[in-house]
Amino acid sequence: MITLTLLDWAIIALYFVAIIGIGLHLKRHADSSRGFFEGGRGNSSWVAGIAFLSANLGALEILGHAGTTLKYGMYVSHFYWVGAIPAMLFLGLYMMPFYYSSRIHSIPGYLNLRFDERTRILNAISFALMTLLMSGINLYLMALVFQVVLGWDWHVSMWVSAACIAAYITLGGLMSAIFTEIVQFFLIWAGLFLVAILGISEVGGIDALLADTPRNMAHLWATAGNASENSMGVTWAGIVLGLGFVLSFGYWTTDFLVVQRAFSSKDLRSARLTPITASFFKMLLPLIVVGAGLVFYRLQALGEITLLDHPITEKPWNDTAIPVLIARYYPTGLAGLGITALLAGFMAGQAGNVSAFNTVWTYDIYKAVFRKDASDEHLVLVGRITTIVGILLSVVTAYLAMQFDTIMDYIQAIFSWVNAPLFATMLLGMFWKRCTASGAFWGLLLGMGTSFGIYLGLRFGWFGDGVVWFLTQAEHPSDMAMNLWQAAWAWVVCFTATVAISLVTEPKPEEELVGLVKGLTPRADSGAVPLLGRPGFWAVVALAALVALNLWFW
Amino acid sequence: MSKEPGRMVSIWTWSALILAVYGALLLAAGLLRLAGNEAPPATLKMTHLRADVWWPAIMLAVSAALFWAGRSGERGG
Numbered sequence: 062m063i064t065l066t067l068l069d070w071a072i073i074a075l076y077f078v079a080i081i082g083i084g085l086h087l088k089r090h091a092d093s094s095r096g097f098f099e100g101g102r103g104n105s106s107w108v109a110g111i112a113f114l115s116a117n118l119g120a121l122e123i124l125g126h127a128g129t130t131l132k133y134g135m136y137v138s139h140f141y142w143v144g145a146i147p148a149m150l151f152l153g154l155y156m157m158p159f160y161y162s163s164r165i166h167s168i169p170g171y172l173n174l175r176f177d178e179r180t181r182i183l184n185a186i187s188f189a190l191m192t193l194l195m196s197g198i199n200l201y202l203m204a205l206v207f208q209v210v211l212g213w214d215w216h217v218s219m220w221v222s223a224a225c226i227a228a229y230i231t232l233g234g235l236m237s238a239i240f241t242e243i244v245q246f247f248l249i250w251a252g253l254f255l256v257a258i259l260g261i262s263e264v265g266g267i268d269a270l271l272a273d274t275p276r277n278m279a280h281l282w283a284t285a286g287n288a289s290e291n292s293m294g295v296t297w298a299g300i301v302l303g304l305g306f307v308l309s310f311g312y313w314t315t316d317f318l319v320v321q322r323a324f325s326s327k328d329l330r331s332a333r334l335t336p337i338t339a340s341f342f343k344m345l346l347p348l349i350v351v352g353a354g355l356v357f358y359r360l361q362a363l364g365e366i367t368l369l370d371h372p373i374t375e376k377p378w379n380d381t382a383i384p385v386l387i388a389r390y391y392p393t394g395l396a397g398l399g400i401t402a403l404l405a406g407f408m409a410g411q412a413g414n415v416s417a418f419n420t421v422w423t424y425d426i427y428k429a430v431f432r433k434d435a436s437d438e439h440l441v442l443v444g445r446i447t448t449i450v451g452i453l454l455s456v457v458t459a460y461l462a463m464q465f466d467t468i469m470d471y472i473q474a475i476f477s478w479v480n481a482p483l484f485a486t487m488l489l490g491m492f493w494k495r496c497t498a499s500g501a502f503w504g505l506l507l508g509m510g511t512s513f514g515i516y517l518g519l520r521f522g523w524f525g526d527g528v529v530w531f532l533t534q535a536e537h538p539s540d541m542a543m544n545l546w547q548a549a550w551a552w553v554v555c556f557t558a559t560v561a562i563s564l565v566t567e568p569k570p571e572e573e574l575v576g577l578v579k580g581l582t583p584r585a586d587s588g589a590v591p592l593l594g595r596p597g598f599w600a601v602v603a604l605a606a607l608v609a610l611n612l613w614f615w
Numbered sequence: 616m617s618k619e620p621g622r623m624v625s626i627w628t629w630s631a632l633i634l635a636v637y638g639a640l641l642l643a644a645g646l647l648r649l650a651g652n653e654a655p656p657a658t659l660k661m662t663h664l665r666a667d668v669w670w671p672a673i674m675l676a677v678s679a680a681l682f683w684a685g686r687s688g689e690r691g692g
Contacts, residue, residue: 068640068644071640072640072641075633075636079629079632083629086624087623090623108626239626240626243626243629243630244629244633247630247634251637251670251677255666255670259660259661259664259666262664263660263661389658389659389660390659392644392655392656393644394640394641394644394645395667395670398637398641
């Protein structure tokens, strides 16, 4: 457990002062719906890009993936590289023009324009539920981590952080969330990168670290030919199709939590550059997460270090790897900074969920269903009330998570239920003008049902060995492998059903699809922009860096 | 930190300010430890690298760069 001194407490308190100060400063800029829900649509690609990445970079992800590295080793890097970068580049190059140019407030808003109200409401409700669940579990884990690592009271840390988030999002809306996400980005690097640097130094450098890691955990692709040769129990096909294509594209191109940040950009070129800028920072994150995880694994094997126990299961808890390393390396002051970085990560992740939730609820459920003629001022008021209600519902979810510990097992699967089939719907909607509203709605519903059904069948042993092999290409797939394959099946079912139903139903007239579908939308900017300002150029650079990293750690 | 009425302070300036305050506090604490020549707790490892001195110095350098970015007109919102 970490013992904090006065200096550490001062550093933590300063963070709270800073973010409340940001909320108060931004309040006067968030009195219109454009300011509150869209962040004013005036950000550069740097601001939107870092916020885009940070919205995904909650401490849950950092602690969780560092802990997962103890189990899967270098394979966790796939979540940052092949499982993220191609999708982010695809979003910037090909999908953003449709999103940004249609001036929508949200992803369900696009579905309404492209298809109809049914698909919008289906996605809005599933997204809202997913966001609240993620938000509550995030809050629960934050409180649990701080209880185990610092001895903080579970209820106090949860309510204080929830109240703080409610204050600054209610005041400044999306812009507050974006500002704190950028502060969080710098704090995470300042507070946690040093853990990896000191850890890698202690074990003798990166080469020595990898040489001492078991072969089934030390490579990205060399052991991916056979599921039994690697710690994740998955083949390259599962990684490429399940993670690299379906889950990754499903999350990065359709999850409104991250895409909303790009909508705050000042123009289309900045919006297109947003995910491309973010991709460079994303590629660097394994330095912290996987680096710290492998260091912990090595020190644990040497008997130098042990995990803290989970307070409920009373078994060693992988998520405590980074806090234990903080206690090992950080003296007074730096320990406070490390804890602040974790706190900032948790709170920014929470704020991201809440700001996305208030937009989708206000525009795609409240305005669409209950009050179609609501004024601008009324929508901002609803957004502010929704923020507080959303936070309270997150707290309720957090208490439920405490009562039903197995709820956390669902985290990994949630994205495959909601986002994986949605990616098939969006892909067909944007690139195939023949895709119909009925095809999209029923295809999406079938895809979501397929993912959920496979999840239940695999987890509760409803399928025979032959069916399990057919579905996952492995006799005993890991939880992660199951998630990758159920996402892939959800995508296939949604895609196939949408195409089949579209072919026998009536499409929208082409004049209603202008700006929403490729072939009916003017090409994005190019000509007069210098090479260094072109999204395509930076996407090629990012792709080259991705290939180099994969070859290095092959 | 000065700003014109009604204008939004750049996010780079906010970030720079936070890093500068943290960097200054941590550097002062690190230098005091160095000057006092006090032995670190036995549970702390890698203290011979003096990360508590050079890491805050790097934070201050990054904050200076962010201040410059904030002043050069990059908008925070």
